[in-house]
Amino acid sequence: MTDEPATSEPPLEVVAEPARPAPPAEAADIPLLRIEAVVKQFGGFRAVDRLSLDIRAGEFFALLGPSGCGKTTLLRMLAGFETPDEGRILLDGWDIAPLLPHERPVNMMFQNYALFPHLSVRDNIAFGLKRAGMAASEIAERVAEMVALVKLEGLEKRKPDQLSGGQKQRVALARALARRPRILLLDEPLAALDKKLRESTQAELMALQRRLGTTFIIVTHDQDEAMTMADRIGVMDRGRLEQVATPRQLYEAPASRWIAEFVGDINLFEGEVASREAGRLVIATREAGSIVVAAPLQPITKDVVAVAIRPEKVKLSRRGPASDDADHAHAINRLEGVVTDVGYLGGTTTYRVQLDSGAVLRSSMANTARIDIDAYSPTHRVVAWFTPDDCLVLEQ
Amino acid sequence: MTARPFRRISRFNVTSLALGLVFLYLPIVILVIYSFNASRLVTVWGGWSLRWYSEFFNDRAMLDAAWMSFKVAAVSATLATLLGTLAAVALSRGERFKGRTLFSGMLYAPLVMPEVITGLSLLLLFVALNAERGFWTVTIAHTTLTMCFVTVVVQSRLGKLDRSLEEAAMDLGCDPLRAFVSVTLPLILPSIVAGWMLAFTLSLDDVVIASFTTGPGSATLPIRIYSEVRLGVKPQINAICTLVLGLITVVIVAASVATKLTSARGESAAPL
Numbered sequence: 001m002t003d004e005p006a007t008s009e010p011p012l013e014v015v016a017e018p019a020r021p022a023p024p025a026e027a028a029d030i031p032l033l034r035i036e037a038v039v040k041q042f043g044g045f046r047a048v049d050r051l052s053l054d055i056r057a058g059e060f061f062a063l064l065g066p067s068g069c070g071k072t073t074l075l076r077m078l079a080g081f082e083t084p085d086e087g088r089i090l091l092d093g094w095d096i097a098p099l100l101p102h103e104r105p106v107n108m109m110f111q112n113y114a115l116f117p118h119l120s121v122r123d124n125i126a127f128g129l130k131r132a133g134m135a136a137s138e139i140a141e142r143v144a145e146m147v148a149l150v151k152l153e154g155l156e157k158r159k160p161d162q163l164s165g166g167q168k169q170r171v172a173l174a175r176a177l178a179r180r181p182r183i184l185l186l187d188e189p190l191a192a193l194d195k196k197l198r199e200s201t202q203a204e205l206m207a208l209q210r211r212l213g214t215t216f217i218i219v220t221h222d223q224d225e226a227m228t229m230a231d232r233i234g235v236m237d238r239g240r241l242e243q244v245a246t247p248r249q250l251y252e253a254p255a256s257r258w259i260a261e262f263v264g265d266i267n268l269f270e271g272e273v274a275s276r277e278a279g280r281l282v283i284a285t286r287e288a289g290s291i292v293v294a295a296p297l298q299p300i301t302k303d304v305v306a307v308a309i310r311p312e313k314v315k316l317s318r319r320g321p322a323s324d325d326a327d328h329a330h331a332i333n334r335l336e337g338v339v340t341d342v343g344y345l346g347g348t349t350t351y352r353v354q355l356d357s358g359a360v361l362r363s364s365m366a367n368t369a370r371i372d373i374d375a376y377s378p379t380h381r382v383v384a385w386f387t388p389d390d391c392l393v394l395e396q
Numbered sequence: 397m398t399a400r401p402f403r404r405i406s407r408f409n410v411t412s413l414a415l416g417l418v419f420l421y422l423p424i425v426i427l428v429i430y431s432f433n434a435s436r437l438v439t440v441w442g443g444w445s446l447r448w449y450s451e452f453f454n455d456r457a458m459l460d461a462a463w464m465s466f467k468v469a470a471v472s473a474t475l476a477t478l479l480g481t482l483a484a485v486a487l488s489r490g491e492r493f494k495g496r497t498l499f500s501g502m503l504y505a506p507l508v509m510p511e512v513i514t515g516l517s518l519l520l521l522f523v524a525l526n527a528e529r530g531f532w533t534v535t536i537a538h539t540t541l542t543m544c545f546v547t548v549v550v551q552s553r554l555g556k557l558d559r560s561l562e563e564a565a566m567d568l569g570c571d572p573l574r575a576f577v578s579v580t581l582p583l584i585l586p587s588i589v590a591g592w593m594l595a596f597t598l599s600l601d602d603v604v605i606a607s608f609t610t611g612p613g614s615a616t617l618p619i620r621i622y623s624e625v626r627l628g629v630k631p632q633i634n635a636i637c638t639l640v641l642g643l644i645t646v647v648i649v650a651a652s653v654a655t656k657l658t659s660a661r662g663e664s665a666a667p668l
Contacts, residue, residue, distance in 0.1 A: 079563075079567060080566075080567075081563055081566075100566070100571065100572075101563070101566040101567050102566050102567070102568075102569045102570055102571055107567055107568070108563075108564075108567045110560045110563070110564055111560075112558065112560060114558060114560040114561050114563065114564035115564075116561060116564070116565075116579055117561075117583065118582045118583060127565070127568050127578075128567075128568030128569050131568060131569030131570055131574075132569055175564075175568070176567075179568065179569070
């Protein structure tokens with residue numbers, strides 16, 4: 001997985017901390033954080049399995065994966081709560097793996113916030129500053145700055161149990177940012193918030209990250225959250241990174257069937273390469289007949305491949321594609337079937353179409369008009385069509 | 397409060413509750429009332445008086461015993477709290493050490509051990525060590541007796557405490573010891589106080605172990621009372637018992653308030 005994205009360099013340069021140790025020589029191009037072949041075992045279970053990853057300064061990076069995939073263990077190793085059994089964790093070229101949590105220029109925002117219940121909002125935020133031996137006046141200044149940053153003015157004297165969920169989340173964020181960490185680790189930071197609050201908080205987190213230029217590493221099982229916020233996403237499964245890519249690459253060019261199915265919805269049809277012509281492949285599938293696809297950049301090596309089409313790329317119509325597509329008519333894939341289920345979701349409607357082979361094809365269409373005379377109902381016979389460019393060929 | 401048709405309090409409920417309370421507390425109430433009895437005879441009411449209280453405060457030997465009891469209780473409770481808290485921390489934080497099960501079993505054994513056995517074995521130990529029996533032997537014995545109670549109280553609190561609080565403290569620049577002192581300790585303090593008070597009252601009213609481990613000239617109050625009663629119950633005993641009762645009530649109420657405080661804090665420590 002060496003998927004280096006060409007897009008979305010973070011807009012701000014990092015605001016360097018003055019008291020930062022000089023990196024070793026030949027430092028110019030090393031990443032801020034380099035994880036090298038890290039292994040962590042619990043008993044016989046490999047929670048993290050020879051995982052390597054580079055994270056650039058100023059990046060908003062998301063670790064995405066199902067529960068138990070090792071993403072939280074990896075984050076805890078970065079924070080120092082777990083020690084890797086093998087491998088190195090280099091921050092600015094220095095191995096921080098043997099350091100205790102309090103010796104690392106890294107702070108963490110905990111999933112349940114872990115606010116100190118016996119301390120006020122102000123003292124919670126000031127906690128790490130006092131430990132750092134800052135002068136009282138400086139602490140007061142920094143706390144005020146943090147309180148303003150997360151918009152908690154007027155609540156400084158409250159205790160955590162007098163705050164709402166969203167306010168607690170802000171205190172936790174301010175407390176973790178107060179020490180100006182090189183990297184902020186966020187463990188499912190929005191999991192405890194309701195949907196509306198989660199969305200507005202996502203936007204605030206992104207704006208905050210851009211403003212501060214701090215590197216954020218977030219752990220989440222929520223793919224929408226990862227897609228919305230992150231510059232790059234690392235998808236983990238069983239202790240390994242399956243793919244590291246931008247949200248767009250991850251969705252439109254997943255590296256494997258597992259990722260294609262994990263991130264978003266997808267239609268998959270297994271088949272064999274039947275013929276090749278200029279830039280096109282014809283895949284003979286058992287369930288959906290011959291499908292014409294755009295040839296992938298890397299040549300196909302396996303006999304059995306899967307054709308993958310995202311539901312929103314599948315259009316439905318009563319008679320097939322409209323006439324302006326006629327130029328490419330010969331290349332367009334058409335599958336006939338009967339609508340079995342209609343799911344109206346407001347912005348989009350999802351359809352399940354049973355093909356004549358018995359296989360089910362999912363389609364999702366945007367409801368662009370308020371009154372849709374073209375909506376389909378179950379038992380309608382339709383033509384589902386999609387272009388070769390909308391198809392992916394996955395080998396594994 | 398009237399509109400609760402399904403939870404009506406029937407006459408039967410009231411009667412059984414009253415009988416139960418009478419059975420439990422009537423003897424104590426009678427003792428308290430008779431401590432204000434003017435009569436010399438324990439069972440004959442002779443009008444209200446504070447005579448037996450003043451007699452107690454003039455009884456040198458009795459006062460000495462009370463002072464001895466107080467000292468033993470305070471010192472042994474403090475030692476027990478220190479050791480018991482350390483044991484509780486070891487049990488709830490050091491999940492991985494070898495012999496943990498054995499350690500907790502041995503720690504909790506005094507909870508169920510008959511006091512006679514504890515007392516006798518300690519007596520044998522002190523005799524074997526040729527230790528002069530007195531204040532320190534009783535104190536040590538009471539520390540062994542009460543330590544496990546402190547551990548139970550503190551450990552239950554520690555078990556409910558969110559571990560990520562300590563991690564957050566370490567993340568924010570505390571070494572493990574500092575994290576414990578600045579975050580965990582303030583949060584478990586009420587249960588430590590409750591444990592101390594429990595240990596204090598347990599020590600204050602113990603007769604069995606104290607009688608095995610005490611020596612001449614260092615009788616505790618319960619032992620003193622016990623030996624007085626063998627010569628016949630004097631009304632003065634009622635007065636002393638009422639005073640002890642009052643003290644223990646105050647301590648128990650304070651301990652339960654402290655525990656309440658702990659659990660109120662515990663809720664806020666929990667995630668949403």
